[in-house]
Amino acid sequence: MIPLHWYLLLAAALFCIGLYGVLARKNAVAILMSIELMLNAVIINLVAFWHYLTPLVASGQMFAIIVYVVAACEAAVGLALVISIYRQRNTVVAEEIDLMKW
Amino acid sequence: MDIAKLLNDPVNELAKLLTGLLAGMGLPSALITTILLIIGVVAIGTFCLLLPLFLIWFERRVVARMQDRVGPNRVGWQGSLQTIADALKLIIKEDITPIGADVIVYNISPILSVVAIITMWAVIPFAINIVGTTLNVGALYIVSVGSLGTLAIMMGGWASNNKYALLGAFRTVAQLVSYEVPMLLSLLVPVILARSMEMNKIVGEQSIWFVIAAPIATLIFFATSVAEVGRTPFDLLEAESEIVAGFHIEYTGMKFAMFFVAEFMHAFTVGSLTAVLFLGGWRGPWAEEIPLLGIVYFMLKSFAGYFLVILMRASLPRIRIDHMLDLCWKFLTPLALGAIVITLLFDKLGPALLNVEYARWVGPDYMFARAGLLLLGNLLLGLITLYILSSEARRQRRAAEGEPAADHAAHGGHDEHGHGDEGHGHAAPTHAPAH
Amino acid sequence: MDALQIVFLLTSLVILAASVAVVTVRNLIHAALSLIVALFGVAVLFVLLEAGFLAAVQVVLYIGAIAILIIFAIMLTRRVMQDTSTQTNAMWWVSAVMAVVLMAALAWLFMPGMSPLTFAITPLVPPADSLARLGASFVDPNQYALPFEVASILLLMAMVGSIVIAGEKK
Numbered sequence: 001m002i003p004l005h006w007y008l009l010l011a012a013a014l015f016c017i018g019l020y021g022v023l024a025r026k027n028a029v030a031i032l033m034s035i036e037l038m039l040n041a042v043i044i045n046l047v048a049f050w051h052y053l054t055p056l057v058a059s060g061q062m063f064a065i066i067v068y069v070v071a072a073c074e075a076a077v078g079l080a081l082v083i084s085i086y087r088q089r090n091t092v093v094a095e096e097i098d099l100m101k102w
Numbered sequence: 103m104d105i106a107k108l109l110n111d112p113v114n115e116l117a118k119l120l121t122g123l124l125a126g127m128g129l130p131s132a133l134i135t136t137i138l139l140i141i142g143v144v145a146i147g148t149f150c151l152l153l154p155l156f157l158i159w160f161e162r163r164v165v166a167r168m169q170d171r172v173g174p175n176r177v178g179w180q181g182s183l184q185t186i187a188d189a190l191k192l193i194i195k196e197d198i199t200p201i202g203a204d205v206i207v208y209n210i211s212p213i214l215s216v217v218a219i220i221t222m223w224a225v226i227p228f229a230i231n232i233v234g235t236t237l238n239v240g241a242l243y244i245v246s247v248g249s250l251g252t253l254a255i256m257m258g259g260w261a262s263n264n265k266y267a268l269l270g271a272f273r274t275v276a277q278l279v280s281y282e283v284p285m286l287l288s289l290l291v292p293v294i295l296a297r298s299m300e301m302n303k304i305v306g307e308q309s310i311w312f313v314i315a316a317p318i319a320t321l322i323f324f325a326t327s328v329a330e331v332g333r334t335p336f337d338l339l340e341a342e343s344e345i346v347a348g349f350h351i352e353y354t355g356m357k358f359a360m361f362f363v364a365e366f367m368h369a370f371t372v373g374s375l376t377a378v379l380f381l382g383g384w385r386g387p388w389a390e391e392i393p394l395l396g397i398v399y400f401m402l403k404s405f406a407g408y409f410l411v412i413l414m415r416a417s418l419p420r421i422r423i424d425h426m427l428d429l430c431w432k433f434l435t436p437l438a439l440g441a442i443v444i445t446l447l448f449d450k451l452g453p454a455l456l457n458v459e460y461a462r463w464v465g466p467d468y469m470f471a472r473a474g475l476l477l478l479g480n481l482l483l484g485l486i487t488l489y490i491l492s493s494e495a496r497r498q499r500r501a502a503e504g505e506p507a508a509d510h511a512a513h514g515g516h517d518e519h520g521h522g523d524e525g526h527g528h529a530a531p532t533h534a535p536a537h
Numbered sequence: 538m539d540a541l542q543i544v545f546l547l548t549s550l551v552i553l554a555a556s557v558a559v560v561t562v563r564n565l566i567h568a569a570l571s572l573i574v575a576l577f578g579v580a581v582l583f584v585l586l587e588a589g590f591l592a593a594v595q596v597v598l599y600i601g602a603i604a605i606l607i608i609f610a611i612m613l614t615r616r617v618m619q620d621t622s623t624q625t626n627a628m629w630w631v632s633a634v635m636a637v638v639l640m641a642a643l644a645w646l647f648m649p650g651m652s653p654l655t656f657a658i659t660p661l662v663p664p665a666d667s668l669a670r671l672g673a674s675f676v677d678p679n680q681y682a683l684p685f686e687v688a689s690i691l692l693l694m695a696m697v698g699s700i701v702i703a704g705e706k707k
Contacts (some may be wrong), residue, residue: 002545002585004656005647010549010582012643014556014575016636021560023632024625029610030565033572036603037556040579043591051586052656055663058674062681064591068598069688073695075603079610080699086614095626207570238668242593249601253573256608260566268612275605282601299668 007048015041028082028092032075039071111393113232146234150220154366155185161366161412168416195355202263203352211258212353212360218251219367226374227302229384229396240301241289244375245282248330251364252278258361259349271349273423278330280430285326287438291319291445292379295476297464305383309469313380315476318441318483320380322434327372328411329430331365335418336426373407374400381407440483448479545585552578565611573604587663590671 014037021034043064050060086092108115117138124134159174159182166173174181199205222244224234237243252275259271293299295315296307313320329336350361377383381403384396421429452475453463463472555575562568576599583592646652664670674680 001539001659002542003649003658004660005649006545006549007582007586008647008656009644010552012640012647013553016640016643017553017556017560019639020632020636023635024629025560026626027565029607029614030560030568032610033559033568033607036572036599036607037559037575040576040599043595044579044582047583047586047588047591051588051663052660055587055661055667058667058671058680061588061591061667061671062674062684064588065594066684066688068594069692072598072603073691075606076695076699077702079606080703082610083613083703092614204566207566237589239590239593242590242597246593246596246601249597253600253605256605257570260608260612272609272612275609279602279605 004048004052007044011041011044011048014038014044026093026095028085028094028097029079031094032078032082035078036071036075039067043067109394110391111231113229113393142234146223147220150223150367151216151363153370154363155189156182157366157370157408158185158188158362160408161415164409164412165416168413189359192355192359197355197357198352200263200352204261204263207257207261208352209357211254211261212357212364214254214257215251215364216360216367218247218254219364219371221247221250222371225301226371226378227305227383228400229393230302230306230390232393232397233302236300236302239299241293241299241304241379245286245289249282251368252282255349258353262349262352264352267349267351270351274332274349277332277336277423277426280427281326281329281336281434284322284430284434284438285330287435287442288319288322288326289379290442291316294442294445294449301378301383305378305385307464308382308385309466310473311380311382311385315473316380316441316445316480317477318437318480319445320376322438322441323379324372324376324407324410326430326434327375328369328414329426331368331372331411333365333369333411333415335414335421337420369411370404370408373409373411374404376407377403437483437487440487441480444479444483445476448475451475541585545582548578548581548585551575552582566608569604569608569611572607573600576600576604587660590668 018034018037018041021037022031025031025034046060046064046067050064054060082092085097089097091097120138120141121134124137125131129137162184163173163181174184177183177187199208225237225240225243227233255278256271256275259267259274262268292304292312295312296304298304298307350358353361377400383403384393384400386395386399389396389399449463449472450460452468452472453460456463456468456471458468462468552575555571555578558571559568559575562571576595580592580595580600583589583595646654647656649656675685676682
C-alpha cells in the first residue's frame, strides 16, 4: 500500500522544482512551463486527498477539473501575451521586458 | 481439447489452456496473470503491425481499379506479396540523419507515431468477451492517445532541421488540433445514447445501430477522423505538389516506413472506430453465443469503413488549408454541438411525451420509438442546416452578381439551436459562384 | 515492497527527473519535451490513484493541447541569433535557496516521524460509478453547477482574449 504522505512529498517536490524554474529562468516561455509544473503538483495533491479521505463525494475530482480549466486558460492567455510582446519588442527574455509603453 | 469450443471462442479457450499449463508448472497465479497480459499485448501489437501488409495491398488494388488500371499483380498471387517486397526495399535503404537534426527526437518521432495507433487498439472490442481492457473512459482514451500522434508529427517536423518540414508540421498540427474538437463532440453522441464511455457497453447498447439514431454524428465523426489521419481530401500533410512531402521529407528507409504503416493502420482504425461506435461493432446474428462470429462481423464492418476511406481518397481532390479550417470551425463544430443538443432534447422529450420513465425508455420495449424519434430530430437538424446553407449561398450569389438582396429576411439568422452565422466557408462546390 | 509501490517509485523518479530537466536545460524545445514526459508521468500517477477520467483529461488537455501550444510559442519566438548567454538570471542562487527551504518545510510537515500531523496509510475504495457521480455533481444545482458555469465563462473569456491579444493587427 502506498501511504498518503508519499504522494504529498512528490507533489511538494514538484512544486518546489517549478518554483525554482519560475524564479530563476530568463525566458518567458520557460517561466510559463514551470508554472504548469506547479499547477500539476496542486492537482496531484487534490486527487491524492480525494482518493485517501473522501472517495465517495465528487468534490476532489471536480476541484481538479476546475484547476485544469484555469491552467488551460492561463496557458492560452499567457502565451498570447508572450507572442504579442515578441512582436513589439523582439525579445522574450523576462529581464529585458522592463519598461511600460512610453 | 474440445475442437468445437475452440472454434467457438478461440481467444478465451487458448487463455484457459495456457493458464492450466502454467499452473501445472507451479507458477503463482499473479505471475500467470502477468504472463497472459504480456502475451495479449504482444498479440495485439503483432496484429496491428501485420495487418497493414494486407491493408496496403488492398488499397493499392482498389485505387488502381478506380483509376482504370490494374495495380500490383506480379509479386505473389495477384500481387499480395508486393508489400513485403516494398518493406524489404525500405529496410535495406541507407539510413540518413540530416546534419543539425536533433538525433533523439528525430528517431523517437516515427516510433511515437506507431505507438499512438497501437495503443488505441487496447480498448476496441473484437467480440463480446474479447477486448484488450475495459476502461470506463474508453472513448476519451481513444482521443487522448490520438493526440500523442499529433505530438509525434510536430516533433518529426521540427527535428528534421528543414524549413519545409517545419512548415509542413505547423500546418499539420493546426489541422489535427482543429479537427479534434468536432471529433470529440460527435463522439459524445453515442456516449449519451449508451450512457457510458466504455466501448463494450456502447456496442452492447446498439440493438438498433446508432447510425440510424444519430446519422449526423456518424458523418461528422467519420469526416473528422479522416481529417485526423491526414487522408485525402485532407492530406495537406503530404501535399507533394505544395511542400514537397511535408513533415517527413527527411525521413528515409525504415523510419519512413513506420510513418507509412502508422497512416494506413490509423485509416483502418478510423473504419473500426466508426464500426464500433455507430455500426454496432461485433453485433450480428448469433454474435453473442459464438464470439468468433463477432470477430467476423467486426472485421467486415471495419473493412467497409476502410473501403469508404479508400473511395474518398481515390475520387476527391485536395482541399485548401483555409477552406479546411473554415469547414472545421464554422461548419462542423456548430453542427456537432447542434447534434448533441438535438440528441439530448429528443431523448428526454420521448419519455415526457409518452409518459414513461427514462429507465424504460432506454430499454428494449421502446427501442424503435427511441430510434425513430432521434432520427426525426436529426432530419430536422439536417433540414435547418441545409436551409441556412442555401440561403447563405443565395445571398453570396446575389452579392457577387450585384443584385439587391431581395431575400434579406432569409439570411442566416438565429435558429433555436444557436447555429448563428453559419455557412461562410463550408464546402468548395458552393464557393464557386461567389468566387 | 509490493508492485504498486515499485510502480509509484519508478513513476515519481521519471517525473522528478523530467521536471528538473525542464527547469535546467538550455535548449527550450528539449525543455518542452521533458515537460511532456513529466505530464505523462503525472497521468500514470492518476491511474494509480484510480482517477482514470482525470488521467485521460490530463493527456488530452496538457499533452494534446497545452504542450503543443507551448511548442508553437517557442518556435514562433525564437530569435534569429541564438544567444549564448546563460538561461538563468543573476539571482538564481536565491531561488534555489528558497526552493530548498520550502521543500524542507513541507517535508518536515509531511514526514510521519517528524510531523505533528498524521496521514492515512491505506486508501479508501472509490465507488464503481464515481464517473457518473462526477458528471451528476456538475449539473446538480445543489452541488457544483455554478462553478461549472463560471468555468465555461472563464474559458470563453480566455478564448476571446487570446484571439484579440495575439491576432494580427489590421
